[in-house]
Amino acid sequence: MAETMLAVVKPQAAPGAEIRDVSIPRIGPMEVLVKVDVASICGTDLHIYNWDRWAAGRIHPPLIPGHEFCGHVAAIGNEVTTVQEGDFVSAEMHVACGKCLQCRTGEAHICQFVKIIGVDTDGAFAEYVRIPESNIWKLDPAIPKEYASILDPLGNAVHTVLAGEIAAKTVAITGCGPIGLFSIAVARALGATTVFAIELNEHRRKLAEKMKADHVLDPSAGDVTAKILELTGGSGVDVVLEMAGHPDAIRTAFDIVRRGGRISLLGLTSKPISLNFSEDIIFKGITIQGINGRRMYQTWYQMTALLKAGKLDLHPVITDRISMKDFSKAMERLTTGEASKILVYPNGVK
Numbered sequence: 001m002a003e004t005m006l007a008v009v010k011p012q013a014a015p016g017a018e019i020r021d022v023s024i025p026r027i028g029p030m031e032v033l034v035k036v037d038v039a040s041i042c043g044t045d046l047h048i049y050n051w052d053r054w055a056a057g058r059i060h061p062p063l064i065p066g067h068e069f070c071g072h073v074a075a076i077g078n079e080v081t082t083v084q085e086g087d088f089v090s091a092e093m094h095v096a097c098g099k100c101l102q103c104r105t106g107e108a109h110i111c112q113f114v115k116i117i118g119v120d121t122d123g124a125f126a127e128y129v130r131i132p133e134s135n136i137w138k139l140d141p142a143i144p145k146e147y148a149s150i151l152d153p154l155g156n157a158v159h160t161v162l163a164g165e166i167a168a169k170t171v172a173i174t175g176c177g178p179i180g181l182f183s184i185a186v187a188r189a190l191g192a193t194t195v196f197a198i199e200l201n202e203h204r205r206k207l208a209e210k211m212k213a214d215h216v217l218d219p220s221a222g223d224v225t226a227k228i229l230e231l232t233g234g235s236g237v238d239v240v241l242e243m244a245g246h247p248d249a250i251r252t253a254f255d256i257v258r259r260g261g262r263i264s265l266l267g268l269t270s271k272p273i274s275l276n277f278s279e280d281i282i283f284k285g286i287t288i289q290g291i292n293g294r295r296m297y298q299t300w301y302q303m304t305a306l307l308k309a310g311k312l313d314l315h316p317v318i319t320d321r322i323s324m325k326d327f328s329k330a331m332e333r334l335t336t337g338e339a340s341k342i343l344v345y346p347n348g349v350k
Helices: 042-051 051-056 151-161 178-189 202-210 224-231 246-256 277-280 298-308 324-335
Strands: 004-007 018-023 031-038 069-076 087-093 128-132 135-138 170-174 194-198 216-217 237-242 257-265 289-290 318-323 341-345
Touching: 004 324, 018 031, 018 324, 031 087, 042 051, 042 324, 069 128, 087 151, 151 298, 170 178, 170 246, 170 289, 178 194, 178 237, 202 216, 216 224, 224 246, 237 246, 246 257, 318 324, 324 341
Parallel strands: 170 194, 170 237, 194 216, 237 257, 257 289, 318 341
Antiparallel strands: 004 018, 031 069, 031 128, 031 341, 069 087, 087 135
């Protein structure tokens, strides 16, 4: 094996990134080296690339970003027992401490001391990535690589949809970025009766239609709340999956959920949101859930089962495929609002 590899590197605390020749990671006794087949770009990667306020407060360059990928095991540490060279794998990139109260009570996905590969340590926008054995997820070779590379955001969708009852429920999804779009497919696969997709961006609305949402609504073109109440007999929807994190979308979520319904919140807000607790929550008797990451590893079993059963068609969400050397072009595509999920191929598009 060569000693160096190509990688996307965030070299300093400033906008942009570079393609560099760097050393291949050295693995410890309980670590796995994976040769990356396909990685995918997340909104977090765009924050890091643009070097916004969040990135400036969290990221410590130099860093190789990237936390969504699949590949084949290239080498294993001498104490690794659960995988072997050649295995087709992905990974849970949230590395929990294993010692805090949350980790020790089955809530490792909200570990107090979590470290994220590709955010806190070098990630998968490279030819090789180093992963703890405990975080490796072995994959059925029948799962397409392009799907295997997006298990991280798909897991967010599966976790959010399955945070409560979904079969025979009416569902509204506010925000149709990749995770919101995936949620349409997951909700339909798991028996939702009617799916409403609410999105400002025209390109994303078209994708929501391709994902087979029953009603795709533009909040800038009319009263979304009135329309949903009309279509639900005045009751509102059983479940709202909030993916946008925008104050207007969150306001809409509370307006359209029925009394006794559920709101699952995944979208991240940039500032505090005002709510009337009496009218919006208490008198309506609703359940509100904060959703963070994927349950370790319940969600991974659930989404793998859905994929193996052929229940999910995710292809419309994958809009671009690029070589890693063209990473900056991918960032430009995302800023146009006309791209959704972009796949990155370290050794060129195949």
